[in-house]
Amino acid sequence: MRSVREAVAGFGRAPLLGGLSVGSIAVSLFIVGLFAVAGHNVDRALSGVESRVEVVAYVRDAVDEELVGLAVAEMEAYPEVDHVTYVSKVEALYRASQELTEFSDVFSDLEVNPLPASLVVQLAEGSRTPADAERVAERIEGYDFVEEVRYGREWVDRLYRLRRIVGGGALLLGGSFAIGAVLLIGIAVRMAILARRREISIMKTVGATESYIRRPFLVEGLLTGLLGGLLAALLTYGAYRIVDRALLPLEWVPEWWVAVGLVFAALLGMAAATRAVRRELRRIDVY
Amino acid sequence: MIKLQAVTKAYGRTAHALDDVSIHVGKGEMVFLTGASGAGKTTVLRLVHMQTKPTKGEVRVSRFSSSRIRRRELPELRRRVGFVFQDFRLLESLSAAENVAFALECTGTPRAKTGPRVQKLLAQVGLAARARSYPRELSGGEQQRVAIARALATEPLVLLADEPTGNLDDRAATGVFSLFRRINASGTTLVMATHDAELIRRNPDVRVIELEDGAVVFDSASGASS
Numbered sequence: 001m002r003s004v005r006e007a008v009a010g011f012g013r014a015p016l017l018g019g020l021s022v023g024s025i026a027v028s029l030f031i032v033g034l035f036a037v038a039g040h041n042v043d044r045a046l047s048g049v050e051s052r053v054e055v056v057a058y059v060r061d062a063v064d065e066e067l068v069g070l071a072v073a074e075m076e077a078y079p080e081v082d083h084v085t086y087v088s089k090v091e092a093l094y095r096a097s098q099e100l101t102e103f104s105d106v107f108s109d110l111e112v113n114p115l116p117a118s119l120v121v122q123l124a125e126g127s128r129t130p131a132d133a134e135r136v137a138e139r140i141e142g143y144d145f146v147e148e149v150r151y152g153r154e155w156v157d158r159l160y161r162l163r164r165i166v167g168g169g170a171l172l173l174g175g176s177f178a179i180g181a182v183l184l185i186g187i188a189v190r191m192a193i194l195a196r197r198r199e200i201s202i203m204k205t206v207g208a209t210e211s212y213i214r215r216p217f218l219v220e221g222l223l224t225g226l227l228g229g230l231l232a233a234l235l236t237y238g239a240y241r242i243v244d245r246a247l248l249p250l251e252w253v254p255e256w257w258v259a260v261g262l263v264f265a266a267l268l269g270m271a272a273a274t275r276a277v278r279r280e281l282r283r284i285d286v287y
Numbered sequence: 288m289i290k291l292q293a294v295t296k297a298y299g300r301t302a303h304a305l306d307d308v309s310i311h312v313g314k315g316e317m318v319f320l321t322g323a324s325g326a327g328k329t330t331v332l333r334l335v336h337m338q339t340k341p342t343k344g345e346v347r348v349s350r351f352s353s354s355r356i357r358r359r360e361l362p363e364l365r366r367r368v369g370f371v372f373q374d375f376r377l378l379e380s381l382s383a384a385e386n387v388a389f390a391l392e393c394t395g396t397p398r399a400k401t402g403p404r405v406q407k408l409l410a411q412v413g414l415a416a417r418a419r420s421y422p423r424e425l426s427g428g429e430q431q432r433v434a435i436a437r438a439l440a441t442e443p444l445v446l447l448a449d450e451p452t453g454n455l456d457d458r459a460a461t462g463v464f465s466l467f468r469r470i471n472a473s474g475t476t477l478v479m480a481t482h483d484a485e486l487i488r489r490n491p492d493v494r495v496i497e498l499e500d501g502a503v504v505f506d507s508a509s510g511a512s513s
Contacts, residue, residue, distance in 0.1 A: 198378065199378060206365065208362060209359075209395075210359070
């Protein structure tokens, strides 16, 4: 209780510095928060895309269908494969004329069907990653009757790259602001210690333990971190609402992410204070 | 109770605050530590309070030894060795009672016991009636008494006083000194650094250790001077 009272009094002694410390933690975690919202939504998009990741193998013309049937059975035995659908030349033309209605005239005037038959390979859940798709594609390319294999590699790769960039960006920007916040909290705690130099010296003279002397400063760091974290959560939520309403529909991050963020903020504040206190208290002795 | 064994305290390579000093103060003894400014009186007190370590030799206080004590044991030592400063070092924003209570609180005395204990300590130094006064409202002698009450809060076995009467007029100094006498009579070992020759002359029964340039040049206990 004494620690909390004194920590609050510490804020009162240097409100500007305290405010700056809270603000800097808030800014660093706000940036992390923005990236978290972005990352969470990219993840959602990715899981949607993943369920549609499929490998398409185009079959050469005039191939024995029985041979293809045997190959399909083989492919369905791959652990990464859920099931394989054979799309014949006729079916391919039918689908094309259905899906591309603006070209229906062109399709009906054709004398020869130019579309190849294909095998649509649906990947099993848990194997819908670019790496798995590529491995399956490589194996299927080995069949003689297969002319070409496609699996939408480019945009799957692109989404994964975006995910990595979002994660890296959060780490880099959030991390550099967090370092700034740690330094600012350190300064604030050092100022608080200097303001109480005489008191601390008397405490040491009469035999107060180090932990008794340190505690209020650590609580001050913890509260600074927690306040910064709360502010960051509010700012992030505000930004999320604005984008969600005005630009594109987004989903808010899971609640436990917010809880982890707050705990992290509090620990960051306390770690910064611990560092400053350890250094500064050794300098103060009885004389 | 206090033993300095061949203690040297050097600052830098050449400056010696103390040079090969050996002092032994028994339990319940009262000692004047005297000498000119810079003779090493304060250094002896700081070594006994273990605010600093000797460069050579060993300082022992009760069961604590300068060569073995750990940082986390210092609070325990400091509770057994009270310290009184020349400039009182009271917290201006706290009343006399609160200054004494501060020492009790930060050494873990339960809140319920603090009030009665503070009253007792202030009564012991003759200031029960000034409990609510702030340092600025007290005379120098009264402030020093509050500081002594604070130093006694942890019931120390040893009380160190660094020129405690140096900032006081004769009357206040006499009052503070007679308080020290009473504290010592109750069994507390007392080491008082002073260069007040008159005070020493008026109290011939108190042991005198004189320092000069970081060395003991006279000890009335052995009667020897070097």
